[in-house]
Amino acid sequence: MMEGLKESILGSPNIFGLVEKGRKRSLNFVTSHDGMTLIDLVSYSEKHNEVNGEENRDGHSADFSDNCGTEGVTDDPKILSLRFRKLRMFHCLLQLSNGIPMLLGGDEFGRTQQDNNNAYCHDSALTWMDWNLTEQNSVLLDFTRRMIAFRKQHAPFLFSEKSKYKWFNTSGEPEEFAPYVRTLHFEVTNPGWPDQAMRILINCFDKPVKFNQPEEIAWNVLIDTEKEPAEFISPVGGIAWLEGFSVQVLRGHSIDG
Numbered sequence: 001m002m003e004g005l006k007e008s009i010l011g012s013p014n015i016f017g018l019v020e021k022g023r024k025r026s027l028n029f030v031t032s033h034d035g036m037t038l039i040d041l042v043s044y045s046e047k048h049n050e051v052n053g054e055e056n057r058d059g060h061s062a063d064f065s066d067n068c069g070t071e072g073v074t075d076d077p078k079i080l081s082l083r084f085r086k087l088r089m090f091h092c093l094l095q096l097s098n099g100i101p102m103l104l105g106g107d108e109f110g111r112t113q114q115d116n117n118n119a120y121c122h123d124s125a126l127t128w129m130d131w132n133l134t135e136q137n138s139v140l141l142d143f144t145r146r147m148i149a150f151r152k153q154h155a156p157f158l159f160s161e162k163s164k165y166k167w168f169n170t171s172g173e174p175e176e177f178a179p180y181v182r183t184l185h186f187e188v189t190n191p192g193w194p195d196q197a198m199r200i201l202i203n204c205f206d207k208p209v210k211f212n213q214p215e216e217i218a219w220n221v222l223i224d225t226e227k228e229p230a231e232f233i234s235p236v237g238g239i240a241w242l243e244g245f246s247v248q249v250l251r252g253h254s255i256d257g
Helices: 002-009 019-027 077-095 140-158
Strands: 164-168 183-189 196-203 209-212 217-222 240-243 248-252
Touching: 002 183, 077 140, 077 164, 077 248, 140 196, 140 217, 183 209, 196 217, 240 248
Parallel strands: none
Antiparallel strands: 164 183, 183 196, 196 248, 209 240, 217 248
16 A cells, blocks of 8 residues: 555656656546545545436446545534545645646635535536635645645755655664555655755554654654644654654754754
8 A cells, every 4th residue: 555655656657667757747636527526535435426316326436535434524523633634644645746746626625526426417516616615624725735835845856857765664764565554754865955855754544653763864844734834843852753644744954964
């Protein structure tokens, strides 16, 4: 599972042959016009196409979705928190991946089709943009904007032909990609910025996980999908803690430098 995510982050060299080709050819997306919207992906475990008149037989059934505890609309704060945590994670990983990011219109502010994954036949409120959601889900919209801005700012460092990637486990040792692993930990360096490094930490477990970092490097947090920038906590003693279903981006400078 995580090795597949690694390939996607690199621009799918398993498909295009080389990372350099993937950076120009790989179109990265989580959802598209065919299938669920992003918020439906974390709100429903089964498709709900009954209004299409085909007794829910139309549309594909392999959405790989998860309702996070209850099917559909809920006011349970724990379930809503988990859903939006996963949404931020999806948006973050999309913008951190080599290739061309594609965002389904409305996913930036939580547009829903009430889990209809084959809604092409509708011209109604089911598929229209509800612009009121930009205020209702303004925190998600702001986070998406921040991630797009981050990608634009750091693209020369992260996605150039000179960018180098190294992969680690949570202990900081070389990653072996065991089947049970649900974390990803990698470092990006670029000779154009010889005194800098970025580390991306990904936790797909539902509980906090500790990631060890080199203590001779001073790390500061650029992105934490579980915190606002004013709440970022830099690693202390080479230890970074990640909440469940979250991503951190760290930038490091040599302490001696």
